[in-house]
Amino acid sequence: xxxxxxxxxxxxxxxxxxxxxxxxxxxxxxxxxxxxxxxxxxxxxxxxxxxxxxxxxxxxxxxxxxxxxxxxxxxxxxxxxxxxxxxxxxxxxxxxxxxxxxxxxxxxxxxxxxxxxxxxxxxxxxxxxxxxxxxxxxxxxxxxxxxxxxxxxxxxxxxxxxxxxxxxxxxxxxxxxxxxxxxxxxxxxxxxxxxxxxxxxxxxxxxxxxxxxxxxxxxxxxxxxxxxxxxxxxxxxxxxxxxxxxxxxxxxxxxxxxxxxxxxxxxxxxxxxxxxxxxxxxxxxxxxxxxxxxxxxxxxxxxxxxxxx
Numbered sequence: 001x002x003x004x005x006x007x008x009x010x011x012x013x014x015x016x017x018x019x020x021x022x023x024x025x026x027x028x029x030x031x032x033x034x035x036x037x038x039x040x041x042x043x044x045x046x047x048x049x050x051x052x053x054x055x056x057x058x059x060x061x062x063x064x065x066x067x068x069x070x071x072x073x074x075x076x077x078x079x080x081x082x083x084x085x086x087x088x089x090x091x092x093x094x095x096x097x098x099x100x101x102x103x104x105x106x107x108x109x110x111x112x113x114x115x116x117x118x119x120x121x122x123x124x125x126x127x128x129x130x131x132x133x134x135x136x137x138x139x140x141x142x143x144x145x146x147x148x149x150x151x152x153x154x155x156x157x158x159x160x161x162x163x164x165x166x167x168x169x170x171x172x173x174x175x176x177x178x179x180x181x182x183x184x185x186x187x188x189x190x191x192x193x194x195x196x197x198x199x200x201x202x203x204x205x206x207x208x209x210x211x212x213x214x215x216x217x218x219x220x221x222x223x224x225x226x227x228x229x230x231x232x233x234x235x236x237x238x239x240x241x242x243x244x245x246x247x248x249x250x251x252x253x254x255x256x257x258x259x260x261x262x263x264x265x266x267x268x269x270x271x272x273x274x275x276x277x278x279x280x281x282x283x284x285x286x287x288x289x290x291x292x293x294x295x296x297x298x299x300x301x302x303x304x305x306x307x308x309x
Contacts, residue, residue, distance in 0.1 A: 001033065001034060001307075002034075002063060002064065002065045002085075002307060003034045003035070003036070003061065003063070003064045003065070004025075004028055004033055004034065004035040004036075004064070004065050004067065004303075005035070005036055005037070005038050005060055005064045005065065005066050005067065006021045006022075006024060006025050006035070006036070006037050006038070006067045006089065007037075007038050007039075007057070007060075007066055007067065007068050007069065007072070007075050007079075008021050008037050008038065008039045008069060009039065009069065009072060010039050010040055010041050010043065011037065011039050011043060011044055011045040011054060012041075012043060012045060012046060012047075014047050014190060014191075016091075016217050016218065017069060017089075017091045017092070018045065019045075019048055019193070019217075020089075020091060020117060020139045020217070021037060021067075021069070021089060022037060022045070022048075022050050022052050023139055023140060023295070024067075024089070024115075024137070024299060025037050025052045026050065026051075026052050027292075027295065027296045027299050027300075028299070028303065029052065030296070031296065031300055033303070035052075036052070036053045036054070036055055037052055037053070037054045037055075038054070038055050038056065038057050038059065038060055039054060039056070039057070040056070040057055041056065042054055042055050042056035042057075042059075046192075047191075047192045047193060048192065048193035048194075049193070049194075057075075057078065060079070060084070062082070062083060062084065063084070064084050065084065065085045065086075065087070065306075065307065066079060066084045066085070066086050066087070067086075067087045067088070067089050067115065068086065068087070068088050068089070068099070068109075068111070069088075069089060069091070069099070070088050070089065070090040070091060070092065070093075070095055070096050070098075070099045071092070071095035071096070071098040071099045072098075072099060073098065073099055073100075073101035076099060076101070076109040077101075079110075080109060080110065085112065086109065086110045086111045086112065087111060087112065087113045087114065087115060087306070088106050088111050088113075088114045088115070089114075089115045089117075089137075090114045090115065090116055090121055090124075090125055090134075091117055091121070091214060092121075092212070092213060092214045093120075093121055093124040093125075093128070093214060094212045094213075096128065105129055105131070105132070106129060106132060107129070107131060107132060111132065112132065112133070113132055113133040113134070113135065113306060114129065114132055114133070114134045114135070115135050115137045115302060116134050116135065116136055116137065116214075117137060117138055117139050117214060117215055118136075118138065118214050118215035118239070118240045119136060119240050120214060120215070120235065120237070120239070120240065121134075121214045121215075122134045122135075122136050133305075135298075135301075135302035135305070135306070136298060136302075137295075137298050137299045137302050138215075138240075138290060138294070138295050138298055139215075139217055139290065139295060140290050140291055140292040140294070140295035140296075141217070141220045141221055141224050141287050141288075141290045141291070142221075142292070143224050143287070143288070143291075145193070145194075145197045146197050146200060146201070146221040146222075146224040146225045146287075147201060147224060147225060147226070148201055148225055148226030149198075149201035149202050149225075149226075150202060151202060151203070151204045151226065151269070152184065152202050152203065152204065153182075153183050153184065153204055153266070153269065153270065154183065154184040154185070154186055154199075154202065154203045154204060154205070155173075155183060155184070155185045155186070155203065155204075155205045155206070155207050155262065155266070156186045156188060156199045156200055156203035156205070156206050156207070156222070156227065157185070157186070157187055157188065157206065157207035157208070157209055157231075158187075158188045158189075158196075158209060158218055159187050159189070159209050160189065160209075161209060161210065161211040161212070161234075162209035162211050162232070165209060165253075165255050165258070166187065166207075166209055168255050168259075169207065169231075169255060169258055169259045169262060170185060172255070172256060172259035173259050173262050173263055173266070176259065176260075176263045177263060177267075180263065180266055183266060186199050186203065196218075196221070197221070197225070200221060200222050200225035200227060201225045201226070203222075203225070203227055204227065204228060204265075204266070204269035205227060205228050205229075205230060205262065205265045205266055205269055206219075206222035206225075206227035206228070206229045206230070206231075207230060207231045207258075207262055208222070208229055208230065208231035208232050208233070208234065208247075209231060209232060209234075210231075210232050210233060210234025210235070211232065211234050211252075212234065212236075213234040213235055213239075214235065215235065215239050215240055215241070216233070216234050216235075216239065219233075219234075219239075219241070219242075219247075220241060220286070220287045220290055221287070222283075223241075223246065223247075223283035223284060223286055223287040224283075224284065224287035224288075226280055226283075226284065227280075227283070228247075228248070228265040228268055228269055228276065228279055228280060228283075229246070229247040229248070229265075229283060230247065230248040230249075230250075230258070230261040230262045230264065230265035231248075231249070231250060231258050231261065231262065232249070232250055232252060232253075232258060233249055233252075234252075236252065241286050241287075241289070241290070243282070243286070245278075245279065245282040246279065246282040246283040246285075246286045247279070247283065248261040248262075248264055248265050248268075248279075249261065
């Protein structure tokens with residue numbers, strides 16, 4: 001059986017795409033595949049727990065099957081002339097141009113197929129790379145880690161992709177209602193997965209500051225944690241999981257409208273009752289669809305076609 005190697009940026013970098021690659025390898029190993037992650041430094045991540053083996057790029061073998069991130073041209077160049085079978089884990093279509101580095105297709109790097117975490121990425125891949133097979137391989141939400149705890153009137157958010165908007169929204173919410181000035185805000189910057197899970201579990205509201213994404217794992221983790229989610233979906237045209245029932249969504253880049261939605265979420269959290277409970281339950285049900293079992297099934301189906309037998 002061929003060994004499967006997911007090539008990655010250094011795993012010490014805090015990025016959802018790195019965690020998703022480790023999820024794939026974890027699921028593959030649980031199913032009996034020989035799978036590892038390879039990075040330039042060979043160091044494991046420190047910001048989330050994993051038992052996935054990590055090795056240096058120099059340890060890649062001639063008969064390995066390689067899975068590239070969509071946005072790292074140096075990795076493509078490093079293995080451009082090697083004979084390994086090559087795939088791309090295309091997690092965000094907005095970053096594809098970075099990995100292509102001016103080439104017309106991933107096929108020019110020797111790639112034969114793409115793994116896609118959401119339906120909109122599958123659609124993109126089929127349009128952009130019609131000669132390459134695209135497989136739907138969704139990530140999963142760890143509901144053992146991300147779950148509700150005792151809630152406080154606190155807004156959690158990850159402002160990395162919208163730091164300017166975060167400041168403006170925070171100001172607008174505080175100005176909208178004097179009673180909201182005492183609400184705590186917890187901006188998660190450089191936090192470990194354990195810290196994020198703890199803060200989401202205790203927060204009444206999650207402000208989504210997603211931007212130009214394919215599908216936000218952070219939103220689903222907030223839903224699983226019992227938060228009222230308000231803010232930006234981050235996906236032009238909507239994501240696989242957003243609906244009017246499970247969140248209070250604002251139009252992309254509408255900062256004032258987003259602040260209105262956060263105020264609505266905070267008031268809903270303070271009032272409680274059936275409306276609040278229905279939204280939190282709809283969010284929980286949504287997050288439950290991205291289960292480990294469903295993710296493993298889709299991933300194994302994809303690899304059964306990629307590596308028959």
